[in-house]
Amino acid sequence: MDNPPIQVPSLTSTNNFINFCVDSTLTNGKPSQQSTCNSAPMGHIPSRQNIPSTRIRGPRNGDVFLENMSISVTLATNNLATGNAVNPDTNYLAAPQQLDSNGLVLGHYHLIVDALESFGQASPTDPTKPIFSAELGTPTQSLSTTISLPIGFYRISAIAHAANHQPVIPPIDQHGSLNDVVYIIVQPNPKSRRSDHQEALQDHKSAFAEDYISTSNYLRNGMTKRQDPSTSLTLDPSVISSGFSQDGINGSTGGAFTPSLTSTNNFINYCATLSAVPLTNGTQQTTDSCNPIPMGALPSSQNMVRRRSMCFKPALATEIPHSPRSNSRILHSMILSNKTLLS
Numbered sequence: 001m002d003n004p005p006i007q008v009p010s011l012t013s014t015n016n017f018i019n020f021c022v023d024s025t026l027t028n029g030k031p032s033q034q035s036t037c038n039s040a041p042m043g044h045i046p047s048r049q050n051i052p053s054t055r056i057r058g059p060r061n062g063d064v065f066l067e068n069m070s071i072s073v074t075l076a077t078n079n080l081a082t083g084n085a086v087n088p089d090t091n092y093l094a095a096p097q098q099l100d101s102n103g104l105v106l107g108h109y110h111l112i113v114d115a116l117e118s119f120g121q122a123s124p125t126d127p128t129k130p131i132f133s134a135e136l137g138t139p140t141q142s143l144s145t146t147i148s149l150p151i152g153f154y155r156i157s158a159i160a161h162a163a164n165h166q167p168v169i170p171p172i173d174q175h176g177s178l179n180d181v182v183y184i185i186v187q188p189n190p191k192s193r194r195s196d197h198q199e200a201l202q203d204h205k206s207a208f209a210e211d212y213i214s215t216s217n218y219l220r221n222g223m224t225k226r227q228d229p230s231t232s233l234t235l236d237p238s239v240i241s242s243g244f245s246q247d248g249i250n251g252s253t254g255g256a257f258t259p260s261l262t263s264t265n266n267f268i269n270y271c272a273t274l275s276a277v278p279l280t281n282g283t284q285q286t287t288d289s290c291n292p293i294p295m296g297a298l299p300s301s302q303n304m305v306r307r308r309s310m311c312f313k314p315a316l317a318t319e320i321p322h323s324p325r326s327n328s329r330i331l332h333s334m335i336l337s338n339k340t341l342l343s
Contacts, residue, residue, distance in 0.1 A: 010282075015232060016041075016292045018268050021239040027298060029094035029243030029260075035303070038295040039239050039266045040164075043096020044274060045171045048286045050103045052080040052160045052168055054180045059156070064185045067151045071184075073111060074144040075136070075158050081106045084163040084258045085137040087248030091260035093295060094244050096270050097162040097169055098261065103288055106258075107162045109136040109143060116153040119183060125155070128301050135161075137258075149186045157181045163258055166295065172284045235265055268292070 011017070024037035046052075057074040065071055084106040086095070098106045113132035114125045131154065136143045159179045160168045168178055244266060247259040261267070271279060271290035280291040 013293075016268070017294050017296075018266070019232065019236040019239055020294050020296060022236050023238075024297070026239065026241050027093055028241045029091045029246070029248075031088065031092045032298075033301045035300040036298050037239075038093050038298055039241055040094055040244065040295055041096045041267050041270050042169055042280075042291040042293055042295060043162075043267075043270060044099045044105075044277065045097070045169055045280055045285065045289050045291055046079070046099055046105050047103055047288045048171055048175075050079045050099075050105075050288070051170045051172075051175055052105060052107075052178050053078045053176065054080075054109070054158050054160060054178060056156065056158055056180045056182045059182060059184050061182045062184070063182075064187060065149070066189045067186050068148045068189065070146050070148055072144060072146050073156060073158075075109060075111075075180075077109070077143065077160075079104055080109075080160055080168070082108050082143065083137055084108055085135050085161075086164050086260040087257040088135075088165055089248075090243065090246060091164055091248040093164055093166050093298075094241065094248075095164045095261035095263070096267055097164075097166060099288060105160075105162055105168050107160060107168060110134070110157075110159045110161055110165075111136055111145060112157045112159065113147065113149065114155045114157070116155060116183075118153055121153075151186050151188050154184050154186065155181060156184065164260060169291070171280075171286070171289065235268060240264070240266055266294070 013020075018039075021037035021039045025032075025034065027036040027038040055076045057076050058072060059065070081100045081102070081104040085108040086092075100106055111132070111134050112130050115131045116125065131149065132147055134145065136145060136158075157179065158181075162168055170178065244263045247262050248257055249259050263270075271277070271292045274290050277288060277290045278285070280289040
């Protein structure tokens, strides 16, 4: 590896960081635009052989569609017990990751569509302004949904999540991607006016956020080196998340979500309920294990990390195509010549 990551000292604790969130705003089961601290443990980690894997079967990389036509997105999944999604308004990150009786993570998929300036866009996308975002919770190994998009270039991502909407936590550091991405083109419908395209795209962008954040945020080497503020084995009352005591099911949402695990003590003894499962204990495991460490500090929405991986050569796609007839051959030639970059 040409640029190996810089190793930094780990935070340490003698009490599983049970009071890590002292003096912090608690996540408490609710999504927040501001930075918060989540006191729920990471929970049950799957074995190496049960790491989830995902493939977007359709659309394929480089597929071309007409604006606002129905686009079927189909996923093939492995090693994720789908159909498990708690109420995100009341139980977001509010319980540990869990496994089913087969050792598979209980979870679901988030399908996200981001708009690109072109396939040559080198700058990271803005994670606060997706064009489309939805949860796929059907309990099956083949998931599908239908979307429609205005003219433009798009990245479609399928991301594996545990039941409480945390990204799936795998047991080892070096593993294949749990998620999948494809890039598509949406061309103008010859029956529509150009001004309609721009208005439709702007409507999609403004639907998810009121303002655009222009600064990109990247991982920075180095952490604040500090110890856990307390070695006490007694849970500080100020870090107890009262929201963890509700399962998120009520009369209006009972059929839409999975009941969340509940706790009145931040699940500090969750790993003790899995008597036959060893603790992760800071090491990579090939069998399933349980990690009692809290999820910890969450960044504010404007500090979510942005990433952009290059899909096409920048010179090949710099403008939104204007006419499906005049650009069809050019686009398909561009796609075919870049199949190796797309696979």
